[in-house]
Amino acid sequence: MTETAYIVGAFEHPTRKAETKSTAQLHAEVAYGALQDAGLTHDDIDGYFCAGDAPGMGGLSMIDYMGLRKLRHYDTTESGGSSYVIHVGHAVEAIMAGKCNVALITLAGRPRAEGMQTGTAVRSFGSGVPDEPFELPYGRTIATMHAMVATRHMYQYGTTSEQLAWIKVAASHHAQHNPHAMLPKVVTVEDVVNSPMVADPLHRLDCCVISDGGGALIVARPEIAKSLRRPLVKVRGWGEAYKHQSAGAIDLTYSAAAMSGPMAFEKAGVKPADIKYASIYDSFAISVLVQLEDLGFCEKGQGGRFVQDGGLISGVGKLPFNTDGGGLCNNHPSNRGGMTKVIEAVRQARGEAHPKVQVPNADLVLANGKGGNLGTRHGCGTVILERV
Amino acid sequence: MATMAFDRTPSAPQESPDNKPYWDGAREGKLILGRCNDTSKFFHYPRHVSPFTLSNNVEFVQAKGTGTIYSWSVARGKEPYAVAYVQLDEGPIMLTNIVNCDLDALACGQKVKVTFRATEENGAPVPMFEPA
Numbered sequence: 001m002t003e004t005a006y007i008v009g010a011f012e013h014p015t016r017k018a019e020t021k022s023t024a025q026l027h028a029e030v031a032y033g034a035l036q037d038a039g040l041t042h043d044d045i046d047g048y049f050c051a052g053d054a055p056g057m058g059g060l061s062m063i064d065y066m067g068l069r070k071l072r073h074y075d076t077t078e079s080g081g082s083s084y085v086i087h088v089g090h091a092v093e094a095i096m097a098g099k100c101n102v103a104l105i106t107l108a109g110r111p112r113a114e115g116m117q118t119g120t121a122v123r124s125f126g127s128g129v130p131d132e133p134f135e136l137p138y139g140r141t142i143a144t145m146h147a148m149v150a151t152r153h154m155y156q157y158g159t160t161s162e163q164l165a166w167i168k169v170a171a172s173h174h175a176q177h178n179p180h181a182m183l184p185k186v187v188t189v190e191d192v193v194n195s196p197m198v199a200d201p202l203h204r205l206d207c208c209v210i211s212d213g214g215g216a217l218i219v220a221r222p223e224i225a226k227s228l229r230r231p232l233v234k235v236r237g238w239g240e241a242y243k244h245q246s247a248g249a250i251d252l253t254y255s256a257a258a259m260s261g262p263m264a265f266e267k268a269g270v271k272p273a274d275i276k277y278a279s280i281y282d283s284f285a286i287s288v289l290v291q292l293e294d295l296g297f298c299e300k301g302q303g304g305r306f307v308q309d310g311g312l313i314s315g316v317g318k319l320p321f322n323t324d325g326g327g328l329c330n331n332h333p334s335n336r337g338g339m340t341k342v343i344e345a346v347r348q349a350r351g352e353a354h355p356k357v358q359v360p361n362a363d364l365v366l367a368n369g370k371g372g373n374l375g376t377r378h379g380c381g382t383v384i385l386e387r388v
Numbered sequence: 389m390a391t392m393a394f395d396r397t398p399s400a401p402q403e404s405p406d407n408k409p410y411w412d413g414a415r416e417g418k419l420i421l422g423r424c425n426d427t428s429k430f431f432h433y434p435r436h437v438s439p440f441t442l443s444n445n446v447e448f449v450q451a452k453g454t455g456t457i458y459s460w461s462v463a464r465g466k467e468p469y470a471v472a473y474v475q476l477d478e479g480p481i482m483l484t485n486i487v488n489c490d491l492d493a494l495a496c497g498q499k500v501k502v503t504f505r506a507t508e509e510n511g512a513p514v515p516m517f518e519p520a
Contacts, residue, residue, distance in 0.1 A: 120463070122399075133407055134433040137398035137507060137514040138485045139463060144471040147461035155459070155496040199471075200462040247422075247431035247439035248480025250473060252459055375473075376483075 005095040005103075006225035007088070007233045007385065009038030009218030010346040012324075012339075014180050016331055018110045018212040023055050023334075024065045026108035026214045031066060034216035039228045040102060042066075045218075047073040047100030049091055051083035053109045053214075053334040062106065073100040079242070080371025081281060081336035083107075084217070085381030088342060089238030091219035101221050108214025109334020118210050118335050119143040120198065131245070131376070142283070143207065145375040147199035150286040152252040154201060156301065159289065161201055163304030165192035167285040168205050168328050170312035175325025177354040182209045183329040206285040208327035208337065215339040217346075231350040236364075237270070237384035239263025244377045253301075255287075256380035257294035257368055264382035265296070270364060272296040275384070277320050277348040277359045279341035279367040282327040283374075288312075291368050292319075295382065314357040323348065323357035338369030342383065349387040363387040391491040394467035398485075400511020409448040410434045411512035419451045419502050419515050421478055432480035451476050453502035454520060460486060460494045474500055474517050488518040 011033030018026060027050070035041060048071055050059040058076040073094050079086055084107050091103035111118055119142040124132055153159045169189055175181035187205060195204040225232055241259030265271065272295060280288045280295075289303035297319055298306040306318070314320035324330045324344040327337040345367040347353040353362075365385050372378030403411050410433070413420035422434035426441040430449075438446050458481050460472035470486040472494070486494060487503065500517035507514055 120465075127402065128404070130404075130406065130435065131433060133401035133403065133411075135483050137401050137511075138471055138483055138516075139396065139398070139469060140471050140483060141463060144461040144463050148459040148471070148473060151461060152459040152496065197462075197464045199464065200460075202461075247429075248433075248482065250458065250481040252473070 003222045004235050005092040005219050005221055007217055007235060007346050008220045008225050008228055008230055009034035009040065010343045011037050012215045012343045013108065013213040013333065015213050016180065016182050016211045017112050019113045023108055023110055024062065026110065027054060027062050027106045028066050030108055030214045030216035031104055031106050034104065034218045038218045038230060040218060043070055044102045045104045046070045047091060047094055047103035049075045049087035049103060049105040051076060051107070052078045053107055053336060079379030079381070081283065082338045082369030082371035082379050082381045083336070084339040085342055085367055085369035085383055086240045086379065088217065088219060088235060088383050089240060089381060092235045092238060095219065095221045101224060103219040105217045105219070106214065107334060107336055107339040109336065110212040111335050112210050112212045116210065119207055141199065142373065143199040143202060145373045146284040146286055147202045149252045149290060149374050150201050153286065153289065156253060157304070159304035161193050162189050163308045164206055164285040164289065165189040166307045166309070167288045167312065168192045170310060170317070171282065171322055171326045171328040173313050174323045174357050175329035177356040178325045178330055181325040181330040182211055202284060202286065208283050208332045209329070210335070211331040211333055213331055213333035215333065215343050217342055232388045233346055233349045234386045234388050235383055236386040237264035237268025239267065239382045240379065242379045252375055255290050255294050255370055255374060256378055257291045257370065257382060260380040260382040261295040261368065264384050268384040270384065274364050275366045276362045277323070277345065277365040279345045280321050281337050281341055281368055281370040282322060283332070283337060285328065287370055287374055290374065291370060295366070295368060314359060320357070320359050323353050336371065338371060338381065341367040341369055345385055349385050390493070391468060393487050393489050393491050394469050395487060396467060396469050398505055398507045398514050400507040400509050401514060403512060406436055407434065413448065413450065414504060414513050414515060417504055419453045420448050421451045421476070421480060423447050423449050430478045430480050432482045451478050455500055457486065457494065457496055457498045457500060459496060462491045470494055472517070485516045486518065487516045
C-alpha cells in the first residue's frame with residue numbers, strides 16, 4: 001500500500017473554561033503540547049493548518065504569534081467543526097506532494113468564558129450571507145436546525161427519543177473516567193428524556209456542552225514518524241464532502257458523511273465492519289445517529305436500533321464511540337468538535353485511552369467530523385487511522 | 389394540552405439587489421420562487437443565478453402558497469415558536485415559521501398555507517405558514 005503520512009503528535013487542552021487566557025495563547029499552548037507529545041520542536045513545523053477559530057486574517061496572525069519560521073505550506077480550509085478532520089487529509093496530501101514534512105493543525109476558542117449561547121441564540125455570520133435573509137427572520141438556531149433532522153428521522157424511520165438518549169448515555173459512561181470531562185456523571189435514558197426540551201424533539205441532554213479549550217495535531221512524513229518514539233498511527237484513508245440545501249430539494253435524513261465516508265473507506269481499502277473504534281461528531285445526539293448510518297455502520301434508518309441498549313458503550317456495544325465523553329459530556333472547544341474527535345481516535349489507536357474505555361487492539365479506528373449546520377450547509381471529513 | 393405559538397415579530401430580512409424580487413413580491417403578499425429556464429426547475433431561495441446551471445437565465449414566479457410540513461421543531465422558551473421546513477406544492481422546501489397553530493399538534497405532512505408577517509423596523513414582510 002502507498003505510504004501516506006502519520007499522526008505523530010496529539011494534544012488536548014485540559015482547560016474547559018479559559019477566563020485568563022487569550023484564544024491565540026490557547027492555540028500556541030496546544031501546538032506546544034502536540035510538539036512535546038511527538039518529540040519534535042518548533043522549527044520542525046513547515047506546514048500549518050487552521051480554520052475560522054484562529055484570530056486574524058486566516059492563520060496569518062497565528063503564524064506571527066507562534067513565530068513559525070520554516071513554513072512552506074499553509075491551509076485555512078474552513079468547514080466549521082469538521083475543519084480539523086479535513087485538515088488531516090489535506091496535510092497527508094501536502095506531505096505526499098512534497099509540500100511539507102511536518103504539519104501542525106490547531107484549534108482553540110473560549111465561547112464559555114465569553115458567555116456565548118451557542119445553540120439557542122439566533123446567530124448571524126455577518127452581512128451579505130446570501131441565505132441568511134431567508135433564515136434569520138424565522139429565529140432559527142443551531143438547536144432547531146438539528147432538531148428538524150431528528151423530527152424527520154423519527155417521522156421517516158420511527159426513531160425514538162429513547163433511542164437518541166442512548167447516545168448520551170453511552171457518552172456519559174465514558175466520561176465518568178475522564179477527569180477533565182464537564183459532565184462526568186453517568187446518566188440514564190430517563191434522565192435524558194426527562195431533561196427540559198430545548199427544541200423539539202431534542203432535550204437539553206441531547207445537546208453538547210459549551211466549552212473553552214482546544215487541541216492540536218502533528219502530521220509527519222513516514223521517515224520522520226518512524227524516527228520518533230511514539231506508537232505509529234498512519235492515516236490510511238481520508239475523505240471530505242459538502243452538503244447544502246440543493247436549491248430547495250432538501251433531504252434532512254443524511255449528512256455529507258454519506259460521501260466522505262465511502263471516500264475514506266475506499267482509500268483505506270477497509271470496510272465499516274473492520275473499524276474497532278469510532279469518534280463521531282456529537283454536537284447533538286441526532287448528529288451521531290445520522291453519521292453512523294451514513295458511514296455504513298448500519299443501514300439508513302436503523303441508527304436508533306444500532307445505538308440502543310448500549311450499542312456505543314466501550315466493552316458493551318458493537319461500536320465503542322467517543323470514549324473521552326465526546327462533545328456531549330467532555331468538551332466541545334470553540335464550538336468545534338472535530339479536533340477532539342481525531343485526538344481520541346489517536347489515543348485509541350495508540351492504546352493510550354483511559355484503561356476503562358480502551359478498546360482492545362484498536363488497530364483500525366475512524367474519526368468523523370461534521371461542521372456547519374446539519375440541516376442546511378455543512379461539510380464532513382472522515383479519517384481512518386491504523387496502528388502499524 | 390395546547391400550546392399556542394407565540395406571535396413573535398421577525399427581524400427584518402437583509403435586502404440586496406440579488407434577492408429584491410422576492411421581497412418586492414412579499415410586499416404585495418406574493419410568495420416568490422426562482423425558476424431556472426435552462427432546466428425548467430423551481431428553486432428556493434430565489435437568486436439571479438441558477439443553482440442548477442450557474443446561468444442567469446432565471447425568472448421569479450409566484451408560488452401558490454400552499455404546501456406541507458416537511459419537518460418542524462419548537463424553540464422552547466418563555467415565548468415558544470415553531471420553526472419548520474415547508475415543502476411547497478411546486479416542490480422546493482423552504483425554512484419558515486408555523487403560526488396560528490397549536491405547537492403540540494404539529495406534524496410532518498400537515499397541510500399549511502402562506503401568511504405574511506410584518507417585520508421589525510418596517511422591513512419587508514416575511515412569509516410564514518399556518519394550518520390550511
